[in-house]
Amino acid sequence: MDFFKYIHAVGTGEKGNRNLTQAEAKDMMEQILKQEVHPEQAAAFLLGWRLKPETTDEFRGVVDACDGFIKRAPVANSIELGYPFDGKANNPFIFPLVAKVLKESALELVVVGDDLAPAKAGITLKEVATSIELNKNIHYFDRANFFKEMHDLTQMRMRLGLRTGINTIEKLTRVASSEFAITGVFHKPYVKKYVEVFSDKYKRFALIQGNEGTPELFSKGRLWLVNGEDVQEMIIDPEYFGINYTKSWEKITLEESIEQVNNPSDEFLKLARLNAAVFMFVAQKANTIEEAYEKLNG
Incomplete structure (x- = not known):
C-alpha cells in the first residue's frame, strides 16, 4: 500500500485519524524496515502513531513484520x-x-x-x-x-x-x-x-x-x-x-x-x-x- 496512506491515518488530527488494521501495520513496518520509504516519511509516521496512540492490533502487526527479519538462534532452558x-x-x-x-x-x-x-x-x-x-x-x-x-x-x-x-x-x-x-x-x-x-x-x-x-x-x-x-x-x-x-x-x-x-x-x-x-x-x-x-x- 502507498505509505502516504499510513501517514494520513495517523497525521490528520483527532477527527481524521484512524487505527491501522493488523495487516496494514505489518505492511507499514515492513516498508520502514526495508527502507522503501524516505526517513522523513518514516519519522512522520512514527511521531503521529505515538500521538494517536498505538493499538494492540497495530503492535501485533509490527511484531509480525519484525518476525520476518529476525535471525533466531535457540537457547535451551x-x-x-x-x-x-x-x-x-x-x-x-x-x-x-x-x-x-x-x-x-x-x-x-x-x-x-x-x-x-x-x-x-x-x-x-x-x-x-x-x-x-x-x-x-x-x-x-x-x-x-x-x-x-x-x-x-x-x-x-x-x-x-x-x-x-x-x-x-x-x-x-x-x-x-x-x-x-x-x-x-x-x-x-x-x-x-x-x-x-x-x-x-x-x-x-x-x-x-x-x-x-x-x-x-x-x-x-x-x-x-x-x-x-x-x-x-x-x-x-x-x-x-x-x-x-x-x-x-x-x-x-x-x-x-x-x-x-x-x-x-x-x-x-x-x-x-x-x-x-x-x-x-x-x-x-x-x-x-x-x-x-x-x-x-x-
Whole structure:
C-alpha cells in the first residue's frame, strides 16, 4: 500500500485519524524496515502513531513484520530479559551479577543490546555486555547481527529524539526462542498491551515495575505474572527479604556501573539474589520467589 496512506491515518488530527488494521501495520513496518520509504516519511509516521496512540492490533502487526527479519538462534532452558534500548542513566545493570548467582540453577539468561535509542540517553546494555567478561549462562545477542534492519533505523530514531511505538515492541525479540520472558514496564496501562501482544508467544510471560524500565527490581514494585488469560499481580519488596539497598537518583558513568558489578556491596549482591529468585520463579524453577531466594542463599 502507498505509505502516504499510513501517514494520513495517523497525521490528520483527532477527527481524521484512524487505527491501522493488523495487516496494514505489518505492511507499514515492513516498508520502514526495508527502507522503501524516505526517513522523513518514516519519522512522520512514527511521531503521529505515538500521538494517536498505538493499538494492540497495530503492535501485533509490527511484531509480525519484525518476525520476518529476525535471525533466531535457540537457547535451551532460557529466559529472555526484555531491556529498553535507551539504557540506564542512574543505576548500574545487575544482570551480570544475577547470572553469577544463577550459575548452578540450569537457567540461561538471554539479553539483547544495540546502540543507544531515544530518549533517556543512559548507559546501554551493549556497552556493559561488551566491556566485561560475562558468565557462560548469559547469552548476549547484538541486534546489529540478528536484526540489522531495525539496527539500521537507529540514526533516524535518534534524530527524531523521541520515544515511539518501536520502543514498546522492540524489547522482546524471541531471538533465542526462549520459553520464558520478563520485561520492565513503566506505566500500568501498558501491562494490558504487553499481555495482549506477547503473552501467547511464551510458555510463561511476566512484567515487572523494574528500575528505569528494565526487568531489574531495585526497590518495592509490582510483578505481573501471566498464565493464559489470567494476570496475577503481586508486590515484591526487597525489605521483606532483609535487603536495604538505596538506588541512585544521580547519573553514573559506564566505569562506575561496571565497578559496582565487579566489586558489589553486600546489599547489591543480596539484590542480585532477589532478582535471580524472581527469574527462577517466572521460569518455573521454584514455586514461589521466597522458595527461590532461600535456595540461592542455601
